[in-house]
Amino acid sequence: MSSPSPSPVPAPYAESRTLPPYRALFAVDAKDFTGLPAVQHGPVSQLIPELVDQALERAGLHELRDSKRFPANTGDGVVFGFDPALLPFVLWPFLGVLDDTLGAYNKQCVGPRIRLRASVHVGPLPDADGPGDGNGTPRNDTHRLLDSRPVKAILTAASEEVTHLAAVISQRVYEDVVLGAYTGLHPDRCVEVPATVEGKNFSQRAWLYVPSPSGNLVQAGVQPREESAAPADTPAGREQEPATSPGTHYSGNTQHVGEGAAVMGSVGRDLSYTGGTTTYHGTNQHWGGGDNVSGDKRVGGSGDGR
Structure with a gap:
């Protein structure tokens, strides 16, 4: 029996075709994963998705935990797609809950600390229970955002005792979800950055959110979640x-x-x-x-x- 012919690769701009469904994307990877001893790579690789799922559970996102689209373990992290309707809840409260979950783990762990970079994006991706599901430019950009210089620099500069998570939010998500006021994440908690990746032809406008800032982030006015309210004698925004x-x-x-x-x-x-x-x-x-x-x-x- 002859093997089936491979599917043809569509030629760009040759004809119009149906746009794939929009899928939100969430990805994390661990700081300094490659510097760990080889014996710790497997356990840490298994631990990261467990911590993410714990945070989804604690944030009340049971539906998302159980309905991830095209999930993948990247070794030093995880990536998965999900329904864009849940984006507001991923930005708030999930990112903060994930930071708290990491902090609680790091306080009692005897192994390496788990400090994560996260990225959140959205865009059209194939999702028809096929082998190519989840592959496309939005997926590539999600990983580029995750590897971008600003989010790496923030996590490196921050205190490992206080800051366990640094998240980068794409411009598309920021405009639609944050500026649209669909989420509890206030725009004033976000930091605009040019997301670039060393050695890659990638440059996008993006937004950093650090749930538990430390060091000069606090001095610059990036406040922890519990300290964000303006004092009673200070008019908001003054x-x-x-x-x-x-x-x-x-x-x-x-x-x-x-x-x-x-x-x-x-x-x-x-x-x-x-x-x-x-x-x-x-x-x-x-x-x-x-x-x-x-x-x-x-x-x-x-x-x-x-």
């Missing part, structure tokens, strides 16, 4: 202006970086910075061109060592 120095301008808690470096965490004395300014407005942080550097910022005049 801009507060801390002391400034030349080259740095503040109003509220948002950081816009056009040129130069956005510095977070703790770096040694070798860091120097020349030119560019840092501007804060509102509550979101916006990073433009230039490098986003982990470390403490010492503010001085243009060209001063920082």
